[in-house]
Amino acid sequence: MKVYRNNRPPLYIQVHPDDNTAIIVNSGGLDEGTEFPCGLKLIERIPQGHKVALRDIYEGEEIVRYGEVIGYAKTTIKKGSWVKESLVLMPTPPKLTSLTFSNKVKEVLPLEEEFTFLGFRNEDGTVGTKNILGITTSVQCVAGVLNVAVKKIKEELLPLFPNVDDVIALNHAYGCGVAINAPDAVIPIRTLQNLARHPNFGGELMIIGLGCEKLSPDRLNNGINDNILILQNENGFMNMINSIMEMAEKKLKKLNERKREKIPVSELVIGVQCGGSDAFSGVTANPAVGYAVDLLIKSGATVLFSEVTEVRDAVHLLAPRVINEEVGKALIREMGWYDNYLRRGEADRSANPSPGNKRGGLTNVVEKSLGSIIKSGSTPIVDVLAPGERVRKKGLIFAATPASDFVCGTLQLASGIHLQVFTTGRGTPYGLSMVPVIKVSTRSELREQWPDLIDIDAGKIATGEATIEEVGWEIFKEIIEVASGTKKAWADKWKIYNDLVLFNPSPVT
């Protein structure tokens, strides 16, 4: 990566030597006439994060970033001019039928130091990063009553059990009024089942059902019978509340006995995601996260990366990293499923990126994808999960999910993550209640603007104040501290918790 700067430094970042574009680093962008030390001169104003042509790019010629084709020039783009979305034709996505698998599977060399964190050890051997009374629901019908009960539990019971962090209602819009036998219904059902098994609930989850819903409450119960409360069996509202309180008190007593202990980092499952991305995501925050992911994998841990619509156009770069043909086929299966899902809804990949992504300098989903998959680091991909499936292997895993922040978050929670690392360029006050979220900014301006929301600033990579490796280690160490509860991420400090959002690709009825 070449970084140019001077004392009031006009600065651009060229990621790969083959690139004929680079992005403008300077806050506020750079004016027409700006000259860089290398002699490049801007022939028009270019906003921060947007691309400058490093040489003349002729009509029909490849536009290159990250060493990859992100599009073709609609007309000739002069050296020093702004490579705007309107000048770029999008390339066709990589063919799923012509991918090469497993020819770039690197050996993973373990770190010399063995890292540990302070976590909760569950009876079934799994570990937790929080101690939460989870209350799930088989149908939205019960949410109104449950919310009243949870408020009361938090006010009257939770203070009596100081070792319990929180009480959470897992409300959702599924369970009835849905085509529960449609082929894709398996996704939301599996998601709810696996959310119910989340290790941060310590095996003491409660289930509130109505009684006449399509999704039978015992389908969420994993064989534990005394966890279910059916509202249609209760004698009125007051009784419902009392019964919920009674069950909650029993569960809280048990949860209160949980204590943190030293646990190897190899037992952690970490999710990574980006949201509100900009052109810096792919050069600062995401590469730093990728470095931290490598450190986690080298420590024996498990990492999930996701966001199908941001992987689809870069899948030819991931296929060589899958450990075998079987995993490769699973990767194709998930890409193909999504292609079909979008087609069915008369949408396509151009639905991503968002206007904010574009204002941030991302021209199209190809450019966004190249910057997104860098989060996965460099280790082999050992498994591919369908949406909401639970992890079953250690190592780097592609967990297929939409890129939508809360849908991705919910599905990664179902897969069993203990903590999520979330990178953001435009800025989003993202948070999950079930696990800690560490937010990493792609630009220092965002961290300066949101000092009480951004946990780590990767923007200092763009200005040369820190290396990718340094910020990667910073993220790795932050993960250990936050997973241990010895440090709180901002989302937990303020209790900024977004709702779960189920991925339900099948019809409501």
Place this chain on the structure above:
Amino acid sequence: MKVYRNNRPPLYIQVHPDDNTAIIVNSGGLDEGTEFPCGLKLIERIPQGHKVALRDIYEGEEIVRYGEVIGYAKTTIKKGSWVKESLVLMPTPPKLTSLTFSNKVKEVLPLEEEFTFLGFRNEDGTVGTKNILGITTSVQCVAGVLNVAVKKIKEELLPLFPNVDDVIALNHAYGCGVAINAPDAVIPIRTLQNLARHPNFGGELMIIGLGCEKLSPDRLNNGINDNILILQNENGFMNMINSIMEMAEKKLKKLNERKREKIPVSELVIGVQCGGSDAFSGVTANPAVGYAVDLLIKSGATVLFSEVTEVRDAVHLLAPRVINEEVGKALIREMGWYDNYLRRGEADRSANPSPGNKRGGLTNVVEKSLGSIIKSGSTPIVDVLAPGERVRKKGLIFAATPASDFVCGTLQLASGIHLQVFTTGRGTPYGLSMVPVIKVSTRSELREQWPDLIDIDAGKIATGEATIEEVGWEIFKEIIEVASGTKKAWADKWKIYNDLVLFNPSPVT
């Protein structure tokens, strides 16, 4: 309707003289050998709400309820035996191409008495039944922050403004990470836009946006500029909370000036819905609601009925009631859209009813539909709304929505209802925060079991203690009282509020 009873009365209800089935009224069902005064004798045990064969029904013969064919006998069903789901073949749905329109358009005779209620008069002429500070959102990203702010507003500001009933965050899962240009995206967008215009917000709605989302916040603003707050423009979390509080205080001051005044019932827009239905829904609660609907229409009011999947199989009974061919075509358009939507997701109408409906005696969607459309009363259908469209005519309107309780509720709110009447057989503690909900039970057992949740018992119709007309008037008067705020429905008393659920038939990305 023939009702048989004796002193420990074995009781059945035959709705129509042509019916060859009737439903068992007695709580707990009736045993084999039970004899009715008419001479009918049960040859097996039949649960409450389930159907008895009034005569031998031969293999292939029509099974009739409500005077309509609800299916065909798979094998011969003996007189006095239980007409179980497994014995009934479902008929094909009415063809949309061969409906007859407008040949049963009855004249509406106004009631002699002119009824009024106490409501809030808005500047734009619309009226409200509650006085609420509504805070809507252009994207879920802001929900975590907004929830913290709303809690603070409720604790610190709301008590200072005694005329304001509530502060509501209109959180939802739409706005970004969605295929916003897909053809069906119009539905969730229109829904959010129309929710923002709900008359109970008195024109003082606030909008919280993130700044980089696909759904631009000003698309929700209806031209009022000072309503929008963008989190990406704020300097950190504390500033976000302070800015939201500041804007909320201004809005609360204005809302606090609203006072109730006498308003003709003709200005009310009432929604009707059923959920957790059973075999009694169609003979007690829904006919009584239908009678109340007729009273409302005769008072010049507007009533919305909905639930496409429960109308589809009875659409041949509604087509003759549409006022003209144009409305008829709109009815076909909505039915056809839904047929296609279900097909696309590889589902069909058999996805409804739910297992609870079935345990309650409803054999299939045909029987459920016949019992469901009775809620619409008998007056002409003057308009058909696509999902989430706002009312534009007075009178009885079919507002196309899924049957799913919360999706239907959210779409009816977008259409502009001031109050919803909700009938339930199995029992659901349904509630909406934006408008009052009156819950009507189909069976007296439910009211006895849930005395602090059910507002009106229509079960007394089954036992002959009240007529449909009497309960219809009771519902009509309850609507006036609850709309006036002089009486609180149970849902408002306990603050049982379910979340909004947007209908988004297009892909997430």
